[in-house]
Amino acid sequence: MANQLLHLVMGGRVTDPMTCEFQDLKDIHVVGFYDNYAAAEEAWRGWAQRTVDDAEMKYVIVHLHRLLEPKLPGQ
Template sequence: MTFQEESLATNAQSQESEQLLHLVFGGELESLDGLTFRDIDKLDIVGIFPNFATAEKAWRKKAQQTVDNAHMRYFIVHMHRFLSPGQD
């Protein structure tokens, strides 16, 4: 194995083990140009995901399921930024 191959393998392993938590949630907005939810008790908490790629996949799935409701919006929150401010 060359140095470059070893480096790539090490980077892939560290990216897999690094948890950058992301929250996916959504709800129906009061208006199309705002971010106020109609009913906070009805927010859809999709889940917490270990990286952006899996969070984005879940976000896309939920967004596509609700495409007929223009007021329904789903969001990805980068929780790792709140847990470790200043690190990205």
Template sequence: MAADEHKQRLHLVFGGELVDLDGTEFRDLDAIDIVGIFPDYQSAYKAWRTRAQATVDNAHMRYFVAHLHRLLDPAEPPKS
């Protein structure tokens, strides 16, 4: 197994109500839901999907996956 396969790639899942459906500005910053930090994209995606599906009745509610590993190491090339 290659060393790159074990490299930690942190992802943050968070969300909240948006001001506008076409934007990314949150209505209330104090009400942002921090779902958690995950060690890989697959587990972050699973958490994102679960939370997004639970709030499907609120059209203004959006959840995002932020690639923290790209912020921590901006020289790292995107994985294809």
């Protein structure tokens, strides 16, 4: 059985555009959870492009499968 590759796309205001330190955790926008990177990237790209003119807004893809099972083959 193949392992599920779970991804989270989220974003919000950051304290510094060079970091991923979010200003207020209660205001983080959870875009959604995706079972493959391509779908997560598509969602991330859409939200990142919507906020491209706001340097304090950052959207990221979190590889949840790496946090849940860090020793999966090929990871």
